[in-house]
Structure formats: C-alpha cells, structure tokens
Amino acid sequence: MPYVSRSSDGAINGVFEQPQPGTAEEFLLDDDPAVIAFMSVSPEVSSVSARQFRLMLRRSGLLDQVKAWVAQQDGETQDAFEYSGTFVKDSPMMAAGFKAMGFTPQQIDEFFTAAASL
Incomplete structure (x- = not known):
C-alpha cells in the first residue's frame, strides 16, 4: 500500500x-x-547534462547562434559553456543566454524537458 x-x-x-x-x-x-x-503532471526538469543540452541546441538549430553569443561573453561564461558537465536552468548564465535568444519561460521549460529525454 x-x-x-x-x-x-x-x-x-x-x-x-x-x-x-x-x-x-x-x-x-x-x-x-x-x-x-x-x-x-510531468516533473519539472531543473538541469541536464552537457551532452543533452548541446544535442538539444543542435536539434533546435540553435548551436551556432548560441556559440556566437557565448563568444561575445566574458571568459567565465565561455569556460562554463565549454567545460560544464551540467547545465542548470535557473543559473544566471542560462537566464542571460535564453533571454538573448528571445525564449519565454515556457519555451525554456520545454527546451529542458526535451533535452532531458535525449
């Protein structure tokens, strides 16, 4: 029971x-x-692996656009994008990146949920 x-x-x-x-x-x-x-109710996804995140960027056609944005950021952001093992949805870097890409909060949730399935 x-x-x-x-x-x-x-x-x-x-x-x-x-x-x-x-x-x-x-x-x-x-x-x-x-x-x-x-x-x-689907559980909320708060983080994904770097592999899942990058595959989702590629499948969404956003990888080159995100890499271009990252290249314009400070060294810590560039290092975080390149070497992080996990991407956390609510981190400041994620918030800034998704804002720059024009994502709504719902689109961010959908992106992470889809990435978690990869």
Whole structure:
C-alpha cells in the first residue's frame, strides 16, 4: 500500500513506497482521479547534462547562434559553456543566454524537458 502526501486541498503531492514525513498510508486505485492527475503532471526538469543540452541546441538549430553569443561573453561564461558537465536552468548564465535568444519561460521549460529525454 502506498504512502501519500497531500496538500491542504486534498491534491496528491507525492506517492512513496515507504513512510516519509508528512505522509499517510492510503489504498489508491489506479483509476483514482487524484492518482491520474498526479501521474499526468510531468516533473519539472531543473538541469541536464552537457551532452543533452548541446544535442538539444543542435536539434533546435540553435548551436551556432548560441556559440556566437557565448563568444561575445566574458571568459567565465565561455569556460562554463565549454567545460560544464551540467547545465542548470535557473543559473544566471542560462537566464542571460535564453533571454538573448528571445525564449519565454515556457519555451525554456520545454527546451529542458526535451533535452532531458535525449
């Protein structure tokens, strides 16, 4: 039987196999509307590997444009782009780069979600 964390309005915040702080043991059917709603929400992607990020840039046709932007930035930004193992969505470099490319917050989320699948 799963352990469930719920918000004050009864929505499921998390489902766990073992007890966690703030969870209660509940019997939930697979077709329970609360379970379906919880499982249909994609988890937010906050970072991706450098490989995933660069592949997504290439597939989006943005790699050359981003490399040109990076070449105009300070040395630390250039080093971060070249040598980082992970790209974090909310980092200042990412915010500046996505702003320069004209991305909306929704487009940034979509980019990271797509990159995470690569």
